[in-house]
Amino acid sequence: MTRLVSPRTLFIALGLLCLLAVWLSLALGPVSLPLIDTLRVGLRLLGLPVNGDGLEQAELILGQIRLPRTLLGLAVGAVLALAGVAMQGLFRNPLADPGLVGVSSGAALGAAIAIVGSTWVGGVPEVFAPYLLSLCAFLGGLGVTALVYRLGSKEGQTSVATMLLAGIALTALASSAVGLFTYLADDATLRTLTFWNLGSLNGASYQRLWPLVLVATGVALWLPRRAEALNALLLGESEARHLGFEVEKLKRELVFCTALGVGAAVAAAGLIGFIGLVVPHLVRLLAGPDHRVLLPASLLAGASLLLFADLIARLALAPAELPIGIVTAFIGAPFFLYLLLRGRA
Amino acid sequence: MLQVSDLQVIRGHKTVLDGVSLDVAPGQVLGVLGPNGAGKSTLLGALCGELSAHRGRVLLHERPLADWPGQERAQRLAVLPQASSLGFAFRVEEVVGMGRLPHRTGQVRDREIVTAALQAADALHLAERSYLALSGGERQRVHLARVLAQLWPGEAGRTLLLDEPTSALDPLHQHTTLQAVRGFADRGAAVLVILHDLNLAARYCDRILLLENGRPYAFDTPEQVLQPGALKAVFGLDVLVQRHPERGHPLIIAR
Numbered sequence: 001m002t003r004l005v006s007p008r009t010l011f012i013a014l015g016l017l018c019l020l021a022v023w024l025s026l027a028l029g030p031v032s033l034p035l036i037d038t039l040r041v042g043l044r045l046l047g048l049p050v051n052g053d054g055l056e057q058a059e060l061i062l063g064q065i066r067l068p069r070t071l072l073g074l075a076v077g078a079v080l081a082l083a084g085v086a087m088q089g090l091f092r093n094p095l096a097d098p099g100l101v102g103v104s105s106g107a108a109l110g111a112a113i114a115i116v117g118s119t120w121v122g123g124v125p126e127v128f129a130p131y132l133l134s135l136c137a138f139l140g141g142l143g144v145t146a147l148v149y150r151l152g153s154k155e156g157q158t159s160v161a162t163m164l165l166a167g168i169a170l171t172a173l174a175s176s177a178v179g180l181f182t183y184l185a186d187d188a189t190l191r192t193l194t195f196w197n198l199g200s201l202n203g204a205s206y207q208r209l210w211p212l213v214l215v216a217t218g219v220a221l222w223l224p225r226r227a228e229a230l231n232a233l234l235l236g237e238s239e240a241r242h243l244g245f246e247v248e249k250l251k252r253e254l255v256f257c258t259a260l261g262v263g264a265a266v267a268a269a270g271l272i273g274f275i276g277l278v279v280p281h282l283v284r285l286l287a288g289p290d291h292r293v294l295l296p297a298s299l300l301a302g303a304s305l306l307l308f309a310d311l312i313a314r315l316a317l318a319p320a321e322l323p324i325g326i327v328t329a330f331i332g333a334p335f336f337l338y339l340l341l342r343g344r345a
Numbered sequence: 346m347l348q349v350s351d352l353q354v355i356r357g358h359k360t361v362l363d364g365v366s367l368d369v370a371p372g373q374v375l376g377v378l379g380p381n382g383a384g385k386s387t388l389l390g391a392l393c394g395e396l397s398a399h400r401g402r403v404l405l406h407e408r409p410l411a412d413w414p415g416q417e418r419a420q421r422l423a424v425l426p427q428a429s430s431l432g433f434a435f436r437v438e439e440v441v442g443m444g445r446l447p448h449r450t451g452q453v454r455d456r457e458i459v460t461a462a463l464q465a466a467d468a469l470h471l472a473e474r475s476y477l478a479l480s481g482g483e484r485q486r487v488h489l490a491r492v493l494a495q496l497w498p499g500e501a502g503r504t505l506l507l508d509e510p511t512s513a514l515d516p517l518h519q520h521t522t523l524q525a526v527r528g529f530a531d532r533g534a535a536v537l538v539i540l541h542d543l544n545l546a547a548r549y550c551d552r553i554l555l556l557e558n559g560r561p562y563a564f565d566t567p568e569q570v571l572q573p574g575a576l577k578a579v580f581g582l583d584v585l586v587q588r589h590p591e592r593g594h595p596l597i598i599a600r
Contacts, residue, residue, distance in 0.1 A: 092430070092432065092433075093432070094432070094433065228446050231435075231443060231446075232443055232446055234431060234432075234433050234435075235429060235431050235440075235443060236426070236429060236430055236431070238395050238424075238426060239424075239426065239429065241394075241395070241415070242393065242419060242422070242423065242424045243419050243443065243444070243446050243447055243495070244414075244415040244416035244417075244418060244419030244420070244446070244447040245415060245446075246415055284433070284434070288434065288435065288436070288439075289433040289434055289435055290435070290439060
């Protein structure tokens with residue numbers, strides 16, 4: 001297979017795409033702002049000396065609503081795509097997904113416990129509510145992933161195949177627990193639960209943003225340092241060892257990184273599927289499987305794709321809003337099928 | 346160079362390898378022969394640290410294998426497994442380039458080495474192709490080129506372990522592969538190679554270890570090991586052994 005584009009072209013194209021996504025994400029919504037005004041306010045927010053006459057309302061919308069939402073979208077998309085690359089590298093399978101190690105279902109379970117549990121104890125103080133949800137989702141994801149990892153490990157060796165099966169089993173278990181909570185929930189709680197299970201960037205605020213941005217930055221800085229090790233891992237675990245890499249440590253780091261990243265993303269925006277599966281795949285089709293290109297390119301592509309999906313979520317039924325998980329699934333599932341059929345041809 | 350004395354490997358409750366002592370010496374090709382299940386791959390696994398030995402310590406340059414930091418070990422010891430499961434569309438030159446990951450020799454030098462290693466494995470014409478589009482034999486040669494690149498140019502102090510590197514190859518490439526391996530040894534590298542073809546072993550190996558049920562049956566030069574009696578005892582095969590009319594090494598013919 002010949003590569004469609006050189007890494008340099010890809011980075012330039014994805015960089016421009018990402019800027020365009022940010023610009024549109026800031027400008028469009030229930031109250032659409034003229035693109036040029038958006039640009040001017042954007043530059044003002046960056047601290048550049050641009051004349052701000054007549055932009056007060058735009059500045060308010062942008063600063064308080066659109067900017068945190070856009071930043072949330074960037075961080076969630078980037079971290080989900082990077083986690084997808086990490087999982088596909090770990091399982092040495094291009095169809096692997098961050099959900100495989102149980103992190104998504106664990107986070108969903110944590111969130112369900114937080115949502116339903118807090119109504120049972122008669123509600124928690126308003127200031128803690130969003131933090132409690134995020135924290136429970138995060139801990140749920142990390143907990144289930146740790147359990148999957150423990151089940152897959154024996155005498156210090158980790159069997160990726162056992163981890164995969166344990167992940168499937170625990171995902172089923174967590175899903176049924178979520179189902180139980182759903183069944184027990186009252187109507188108002190049910191709505192929160194459903195909305196959260198489908199994912200949304202709605203209600204983004206700077207307070208809820210910073211833990212995710214911190215985690216996303218950490219993951220984005222750390223994973224590319226393991227690009228060569230990930231390349232070697234694709235040859236096989238023993239081959240990677242013979243090339244001098246500490247494979248057990250690498251596997252631990254990859255699982256931890258995924259749990260941390262996806263846990264934080266799910267905690268901030270709910271369950272958003274298919275980004276982690278589709279984005280690395282798409283980049284590989286364009287520029288090949290080398291992780292030195294794949295990781296940074298997936299970061300940019302994931303961030304852009306999520307912003308575009310959010311735009312659809314915002315605009316399709318405006319002024320009502322679709323959950324973004326529905327949009328990504330609508331784009332992702334047919335694409336996944338296309339990949340399956342294409343592979344079989 | 347690689348040494349081990351009185352190696353014993355136990356898997357489950359079964360002793361799969363016992364009483365093997367050998368040194369893979371610089372400048373030599375050591376062939377390992379034996380029927381299926383005789384413990385050849387187990388021996389290779391123990392020698393490269395993939396399987397833990399119950400008894401007997403593997404020494405690389407007189408230092409226990411486990412004490413070597415991964416990268417330094419990889420600069421000195423390369424292993425070609427029997428089969429590989431790479432399922433991603435790397436270009437052939439990228440796969441071979443992975444052999445240079447333990448080194449910090451720079452892009453220019455690495456590219457020269459990748460080219461030379463591909464040439465040695467007679468796979469240079471595949472360099473731009475996708476690995477996934479190759480046949481089984483071509484893939485085997487690409488992985489050979491990868492381990493050759495890892496130790497290039499194969500001077501003294503390098504050790505190469507190969508598990509059936511010719512199993513998927515046509516007759517010509519069986520010879521080009523073993524000639525490349527022989528060339529490595531002639532430049533000073535220590536080589537251990539598992540083979541099934543007795544005549545290839547007779548031609549390219551300096552010494553042969555004949556394994557039977559996890560125990561060494563014979564360990565000597567090809568002339569000494571490849572005798573009708575030994576081959577009958579280990580393989581249950583009736584053979585005639587003659588001299589190669591031009592090269593003089595033993596020529597094994599099934600009766």
